[in-house]
Amino acid sequence: MSRELDSPFIPEEFLAIGQDPQSLTARSAERFGVSVETFINWRWQMKHQIAEKQQLHDVLDLKDQEDLGFEQLKDLFVTGITPYYAGLMAPRLEKAEDCPVRLQAMPRTEERFDSVGVADPLDEVPHSPVKEVVHVYPDRVAFCVAQLCPVYCRYCFRKRRDDEVGLHFNRQIVDRGIDYIASNPAIRDVLITGGDPFIASDAALDNLLSRIRAIPHVDIIRFGTRTPVTLPYRVTAKLGKILAKYHPVWLNTHFNCPEELTPEAQQAIRNLVDAGVPVGNQAVLLRGVNDSEDRMLTLCRQLLKSRVRPYYVFHPHAVEGTEHLRVDLRRGMKIMKSLRGNITGFGIPTYALDTPSGKIPIQHNYMLKEDGEDLIVETIRGEIWRERSVLTEL
Numbered sequence: 001m002s003r004e005l006d007s008p009f010i011p012e013e014f015l016a017i018g019q020d021p022q023s024l025t026a027r028s029a030e031r032f033g034v035s036v037e038t039f040i041n042w043r044w045q046m047k048h049q050i051a052e053k054q055q056l057h058d059v060l061d062l063k064d065q066e067d068l069g070f071e072q073l074k075d076l077f078v079t080g081i082t083p084y085y086a087g088l089m090a091p092r093l094e095k096a097e098d099c100p101v102r103l104q105a106m107p108r109t110e111e112r113f114d115s116v117g118v119a120d121p122l123d124e125v126p127h128s129p130v131k132e133v134v135h136v137y138p139d140r141v142a143f144c145v146a147q148l149c150p151v152y153c154r155y156c157f158r159k160r161r162d163d164e165v166g167l168h169f170n171r172q173i174v175d176r177g178i179d180y181i182a183s184n185p186a187i188r189d190v191l192i193t194g195g196d197p198f199i200a201s202d203a204a205l206d207n208l209l210s211r212i213r214a215i216p217h218v219d220i221i222r223f224g225t226r227t228p229v230t231l232p233y234r235v236t237a238k239l240g241k242i243l244a245k246y247h248p249v250w251l252n253t254h255f256n257c258p259e260e261l262t263p264e265a266q267q268a269i270r271n272l273v274d275a276g277v278p279v280g281n282q283a284v285l286l287r288g289v290n291d292s293e294d295r296m297l298t299l300c301r302q303l304l305k306s307r308v309r310p311y312y313v314f315h316p317h318a319v320e321g322t323e324h325l326r327v328d329l330r331r332g333m334k335i336m337k338s339l340r341g342n343i344t345g346f347g348i349p350t351y352a353l354d355t356p357s358g359k360i361p362i363q364h365n366y367m368l369k370e371d372g373e374d375l376i377v378e379t380i381r382g383e384i385w386r387e388r389s390v391l392t393e394l
């Protein structure tokens with residue numbers, strides 16, 4: 001690692017962005033007191049992950065809840081924020097209250113109080129036949145090879161695991177997981193996740209992909225990674241070329257609000273899509289981040305412009321310490337319903353409850369009643385429509 005830091009690989013496409021002094025990259029590098037070349041080095045970003053409030057001293061003002069949060073959350077849930085992601089936060093207190101980026105990443109005192117939150121909302125432990133392989137659906141598995149993340153999202157449903165050590169690209173976990181997949185011919189789809197699986201060297205990812213691709217019954221390989229959002233400099237054109245060697249490779253990322261779709265993030269997406277990797281988005285509905293009709297619509301429109309297909313919007317899990325971020329489900333339904341008719345059909349994600357038995361779509365019911373062979377439905381504009389002779393098999 002230190003050798004790579006001494007002579008880092010400098011991705012040209014991000015350097016080009018940073019050469020504009022008005023770019024987020026250039027401005028953030030200046031705030032953190034380093035060169036653009038250093039700032040776009042993803043390993044430097046990981047080494048300088050913000051875990052203590054002193055690291056933000058010269059960068060932004062802390063709200064009282066955050067200042068105390070850094071102290072009070074130490075034993076509850078680790079804080080980690082890339083300088084890049086911190087650069088997206090409103091720096092001054094006047095705007096800090098409403099800052100959707102702060103809400104997702106800064107520790108806050110509110111996290112100590114939660115009336116209903118649980119540690120493992122998905123019961124992942126009993127659903128893992130071998131360590132870190134979650135097998136809920138017969139045809140696909142979630143394979144958690146990574147433990148580290150560029151940013152620890154405050155609402156993470158795996159946050160109970162933050163004090164375990166030695167799980168990140170652990171040789172034994174990877175070997176046993178691959179054996180499990182290889183010996184189960186029903187598995188057609190391997191979702192590589194974590195943690196964030198892109199926090200690994202190009203060589204480690206190349207190697208992992210080649211081993212999974214060598215299993216004949218695996219049709220598709222997918223990644224779940226938030227690096228385009230939290231550490232876009234990791235998603236280089238070079239990495240895109242490595243992924244392309246193992247097609248079909250798909251990827252889902254996790255943008256939650258329009259502010260995150262920076263030129264840097266869009267470059268990361270371009271590096272993937274140009275390499276033929278279809279990119280989808282899995283957002284989480286969060287209070288103050290994206291829980292309005294307007295913000296959700298803007299997010300989905302911006303995703304489409306960046307060639308990202310909105311895939312899921314998850315209703316927030318009742319994870320310990322996240323009550324201040326959770327939203328009433330009826331409010332979620334109303335927000336999601338408002339998209340229909342106002343955006344390209346494939347710009348509408350599925351609103352879903354993620355349960356131990358799988359993901360359950362939550363949808364407004366447009367079917368009002370059956371009338372003989374006819375079906376009475378509500379149109380998307382709220383009118384009544386009779387669709388004739390569609391109920392014919394009795």
Ligand SMILES: *Cc1c(COP(=O)(O)O)cnc(C)c1O
Nearest residue numbers: 134135136137140141142191359
């Ligand atoms: C979410 C999830 C998947 C993937 O589900 P899709 O609906 O196919 O995206 C697979 N396995 C587990 C355990 C999951 O939680």
